[in-house]
Amino acid sequence: MRSRFFRIRTLRLQPGWLVIVVWIVFFSVSPAAEQVIEAPNFYNGAMLVNSKARKLYAGWGAAEGEWEKGLWVFDIQPDGSITGSDERTYPNSPDPFLTQPGSGPNTFFRMVGFMLLSPDGRRLYLGVAGCRHAEKKPLVVYDLDEKGEPKGKPRAYQIGNFHLGISHMLLHPRLPLLLSIGWGGTGLFMMPLKQGEPAGDPQLYGFGYNAKSALIPSDHFDALIFAVQGGVVEVGDLNPAGELEMPVPAFKIPQGWTDALRMARVGRCLYFARERQLWMWPLDKEWRPIGDPKPVPQVSAISVWEGVHPSLHVVIGEFEEGEKGKSPRQTASWIARFKPDASGDIGKPVFLSEKLDHKTVGSMTVDEATGEIFASTSALP
8 A cells, every 4th residue: 555644844934923834755656746835823733634525624723813714624635635725724613712911922822632523524523722721612513515614604612621621522433422521621521412513511520630631432432541641541431321430440650740641542452652662551351451551662652643443653753862961852753653463562664654854743643544644743943
């Protein structure tokens, strides 16, 4: 299979502005010409592919005066390239975003941190979050036309989290429920849906003490795995009615850390990056972690992303020794795709991007139909 790797490089020109350089690299063939897009944004957020409509949705951090361009839509061409001159922009919320009095440039902004597509492809769900700004209605819903293009005005809804917003969402595969977690919230927020539209009051399942940063379902959606800030994994069971069973047990990662934790699951193994190392944590038949996490040798991981099942995407970093008393400094990145076996052994990468000198990956999405990888990168300091 010919792999395609999309790279979006962002360069800051002045506060609030970026130049976004988009190009496609066909491995084993020559790269296509660059496409340059100027955008009044300063932070890249979530990305999502609509495989059927061949659209790429990209969310961006947008401050006052920019929130009306916080969602971008690109067409994906038959050869896998994306348009770079006729992209469309839409508001990231129906509610205006106003900078707080006395704040500096880019101090407060609203970001699209997560996106979902309804099973019928007629709705796009945005999970927005505020930087130093609480989002009262962080669930934003767009109708999509038959070509996957947003139409009409978006609607915004409360989810029960009155802190910063949404960081991860799931749609229940059998019940009309949208599940979410959010920055500043310590539980699971469950929103009932009616014909795909939020309806009724959200339900909060409060547990644990720290904010959740990732939400991972089991194969049959009878359990949820929560990655928790502070180096903790929580596992809760879902009953046939979609209710979360209490209590929710917690499993501490030895010598855990306070940063937000990103995880991916392949089979009955969890994978995460910690201290420039890839780690694997096996799960039992009830999806609970077994023992302690195990390091994966010779993989200097920066972050992990789930891919086309059953595959794992790892952002691998290159480092150089820092000055005395300082941590090693990252100098380059790669994106690698692995297909772990049942034991969790990842083997050799089945795909490896070109070396991204002086860049790191900020966001990624995979086309489930074709396996194409879309990734945004930004310059390393």
